[in-house]
Amino acid sequence: MDSSLHRVFVTGTGSFLPGQPITNDRIDDVLGRLDDAPPRVLGFIRNVGPRMLEGSGIDFRHFAVDPESRRLTHSVSGLAEAAARRALAAAGRQPEDIELLIVSCPNYDCSTPPTSALLQERLGIERCAEMEIHSNCSGLGKAAQVAYDALRLGRYRNALIVLPQLSSVYLRAAYFNQAEANKTQAALRYILADGSGAVLFEAAERGFTGARPREVLGAYVESVGGKMTPAMTAGGGVADLLEAAPLTKTVFDRGRHHLDQDFAAVSRYAGVFLLEGTRRMLDALHVDPRSIDHFVFSIPTMQLYEQNCPQFAERLFVTPQSMQFRARKTGYCGGASVLIHFDDMVRGGELQSGQLAVLHSVESSKWMTAGFLVRA
Numbered sequence: 169m170d171s172s173l174h175r176v177f178v179t180g181t182g183s184f185l186p187g188q189p190i191t192n193d194r195i196d197d198v199l200g201r202l203d204d205a206p207p208r209v210l211g212f213i214r215n216v217g218p219r220m221l222e223g224s225g226i227d228f229r230h231f232a233v234d235p236e237s238r239r240l241t242h243s244v245s246g247l248a249e250a251a252a253r254r255a256l257a258a259a260g261r262q263p264e265d266i267e268l269l270i271v272s273c274p275n276y277d278c279s280t281p282p283t284s285a286l287l288q289e290r291l292g293i294e295r296c297a298e299m300e301i302h303s304n305c306s307g308l309g310k311a312a313q314v315a316y317d318a319l320r321l322g323r324y325r326n327a328l329i330v331l332p333q334l335s336s337v338y339l340r341a342a343y344f345n346q347a348e349a350n351k352t353q354a355a356l357r358y359i360l361a362d363g364s365g366a367v368l369f370e371a372a373e374r375g376f377t378g379a380r381p382r383e384v385l386g387a388y389v390e391s392v393g394g395k396m397t398p399a400m401t402a403g404g405g406v407a408d409l410l411e412a413a414p415l416t417k418t419v420f421d422r423g424r425h426h427l428d429q430d431f432a433a434v435s436r437y438a439g440v441f442l443l444e445g446t447r448r449m450l451d452a453l454h455v456d457p458r459s460i461d462h463f464v465f466s467i468p469t470m471q472l473y474e475q476n477c478p479q480f481a482e483r484l485f486v487t488p489q490s491m492q493f494r495a496r497k498t499g500y501c502g503g504a505s506v507l508i509h510f511d512d513m514v515r516g517g518e519l520q521s522g523q524l525a526v527l528h529s530v531e532s533s534k535w536m537t538a539g540f541l542v543r544a
Contacts, residue, residue, distance in 0.1 A: 174371035185501075190229050196213070204346040223470065225470025232246075244283050244332050244334050245277050245290055252328060272503065273307065273332050275338075307503045310389050320371070332364040333505075345426075347423075367507055392535050438532055463490055466503055
């Protein structure tokens with residue numbers, strides 16, 4: 169290892185799941201029912217929804233929604249704050265110790281100022297560098313790469329990375345123009361959940377050669393979607409506001425603001441791209457996949473997990489112990505799931521000294537994968 173560069177370590181992890189666990193039979197009650205949706209959507213909710221939930225492998229999930237009023241209980245920065253404080257406490261650090269604050273999220277509290285600056289204010293940090301990365305599942309790897317490189321070069325001594333996932337913004341009945349809802353938009357209410365995760369990176373002194381737990385060995389980011397159609401979309405941005413007209417109403421009337429996903433494309437490509445991205449990351453870091461003890465992936469359902477296990481076993485040599493389906497008790501929180509699961513592993517003692525863990529995600533919005541590698 170080049171002694172002119174700093175080594176980087178994970179010194180604290182944290183996660184947060186809002187509210188009480190929600191069982192599958194209570195999802196529609198908490199989010200509000202889509203009673204005014206088209207008949208084909210109502211038929212899907214009535215007939216396919218229960219089977220979809222039964223086979224998902226998820227028993228509980230969390231929503232930042234008051235089940236009585238259906239008002240959001242947290243903003244994006246509020247979700248982020250809860251996980252960030254837990255990571256700081258685990259590391260024995262105070263908010264004012266932070267030099268670089270990175271927030272990665274698919275949605276945000278305001279178009280401006282950035283959510284990273286709002287989180288800075290919530291944490292009471294008077295002065296720090298802050299960055300917001302607008303991304304979904306691949307945001308963890310993107311934030312990790314920025315932080316890792318900056319700490320290696322000595323630009324900062326530490327970096328707090330936070331991923332909040334506030335899916336319920338898109339899922340509550342109040343958000344929908346129900347007359348324009350389709351089956352896949354309704355189905356996402358049975359897949360996504362709310363939660364946040366955080367991790368603190370710290371740089372060792374230059375030339376440090378001793379042993380410390382949870383060293384970051386590298387990060388990797390790639391997009392393979394340059395010639396592919398987006399498989400997850402949510403409108404309402406500038407692209408929907410180009411015409412000279414009362415466009416916010418037009419966006420709502422056409423349901424352009426709805427969160428949508430191409431489930432067929434996800435089934436066809438997500439596992440393939442996650443595998444290939446992980447393999448290329450390990451190749452770039454010169455790590456034999458057979459040496460990996462834990463693959464921590466953001467896998468939304470048991471069906472996708474079981475569908476992709478054979479090819480992962482063949483090409484990455486994974487076992488049922490090294491690649492587990494971890495969303496059963498937490499729900500699927502997008503890229504935040506990886507940090508939520510990692511926090512559970514660290515606090516529960518599952519990640520043991522000397523073991524290697526890959527944290528990696530695939531994002532279907534425009535087909536990106538990203539992650540980082542840790543040695544305990």
